[in-house]
Amino acid sequence: METIITVAVIILMIVAGMALIHLLNAQHDERIAAFPHSEALRGSGRRSCPNRQPTEPTELPVTTHHEHHTGGRR
Structure with a gap:
């Protein structure tokens, strides 16, 4: 009976x-x-105004593979 209720x-x-x-x-x-x-x-992903200039990208610090896994420099 319990199985029938579960299936229902x-x-x-x-x-x-x-x-x-x-x-x-x-x-x-x-x-x-x-x-x-x-x-x-x-x-x-589509620009609404074709004459509008894109904003300057912010520069992110570059980390090495080792720093990424160890949580960065301490």
Whole structure:
């Protein structure tokens, strides 16, 4: 009897997960249909303004392989 309840709970959780995924996919499809040519989101890898100059990269200290594994210099 305990095994039947466990299997039933697992099946119900799978069905609930499938329903949730279906609902989220439907909402996503509606958003895509409503805004098919919207601007790219910030940080998606595409630049919003072609004339804007990139910011200067920050320089990170270079560590050796040995320093990385030992936690750096002490």
